[in-house]
Amino acid sequence: xxxxxxxxxxxxxxxxxxxxxxxxxxxxxxxxxxxxxxxxxxxxxxxxxxxxxxxxxxxxxxxxxxxxxxxxxxxxxxxxxxxxxxxxxxxxxxxxxxxxxxxxxxxxxxxxxxxxxxxxxxxxxxxxxxxxxxxxxxxxxxxxxxxxxxxxxxxxxxx
Amino acid sequence: xxxxxxxxxxxxxxxxxxxxxxxxxxxxxxxxxxxxxxxxxxxxxxxxxxxxxxxxxxxxxxxxxxxxxxxxx
Numbered sequence: 001x002x003x004x005x006x007x008x009x010x011x012x013x014x015x016x017x018x019x020x021x022x023x024x025x026x027x028x029x030x031x032x033x034x035x036x037x038x039x040x041x042x043x044x045x046x047x048x049x050x051x052x053x054x055x056x057x058x059x060x061x062x063x064x065x066x067x068x069x070x071x072x073x074x075x076x077x078x079x080x081x082x083x084x085x086x087x088x089x090x091x092x093x094x095x096x097x098x099x100x101x102x103x104x105x106x107x108x109x110x111x112x113x114x115x116x117x118x119x120x121x122x123x124x125x126x127x128x129x130x131x132x133x134x135x136x137x138x139x140x141x142x143x144x145x146x147x148x149x150x151x152x153x154x155x156x157x158x159x
Numbered sequence: 160x161x162x163x164x165x166x167x168x169x170x171x172x173x174x175x176x177x178x179x180x181x182x183x184x185x186x187x188x189x190x191x192x193x194x195x196x197x198x199x200x201x202x203x204x205x206x207x208x209x210x211x212x213x214x215x216x217x218x219x220x221x222x223x224x225x226x227x228x229x230x231x232x
Contacts, residue, residue, distance in 0.1 A: 017205070020205070021205070077197070077200075078193075078197055078200075099161065100189065101160045101192065101193055102160075102193075104189060104190055104193040105193035109198065109201060118162050120162070120164035121172055122175075123168050125164045127162055127164065129162075136190040139185075139186040139187065142166060142185065143160070143184050143186060144162075144169045144182070145160050145182040145184075145226075146160075146173075146180075146181040147181065148225075148228075149217065149226065149229045150229055150230060150231065152229075
């Protein structure tokens with residue numbers, strides 16, 4: 001199956017891969033997801049075309065998760081487009097992780113020093129993690145995975 | 160995938176929600192997993208890793224056993 005179709009626009013080919021990468025870079029640079037209209041404006045494509053491509057990136061490439069019943073991006077793992085319990089900061093930039101794994105992964109994939117703020121779901125105690133020089137420098141707490149690996153993508157919101 | 164203050168908090172949280180406790184491990188191991196699992200996301204040629212490739216990452220960071228099997232086989 002061809003999961004990376006192309007359209008002819010403005011004399012050049014735009015691939016789904018190019019759109020995926022731009023969405024990720026938008027998260028890195030701004031901490032939020034671009035809307036379908038913003039993506040369409042950037043690539044000079046029709047919003048309906050972008051919505052179709054976003055659905056394809058979700059359903060065929062497993063590259064994005066859209067908010068149910070919409071064309072808006074919910075997750076580009078490890079980034080979350082909506083606020084969560086896992087706040088990631090580096091200097092003036094900040095992001096939301098989908099879980100503690102993803103929060104740490106944001107700092108890892110950007111390759112920057114920073115911190116993750118969360119809280120123990122039972123006690124409510126704030127927990128702060130720091131990454132310095134590519135190493136986890138300050139590590140409070142212990143990790144719990146409730147869902148076995150084979151079921152991680154059965155309900156990604158719960159996982 | 161949550162971060163708790165202590166193992167006691169995990170047990171109490173699971174009991175309160177009638178959830179069977181899953182896997183518990185240290186942050187240092189999660190950092191290794193996070194670093195390896197997502198290191199390809201900014202690659203222009205990214206394709207979702209196959210199940211064997213993902214399983215190899217779990218194995219490499221020491222997450223082995225039935226809880227960490229991505230498939231039933």
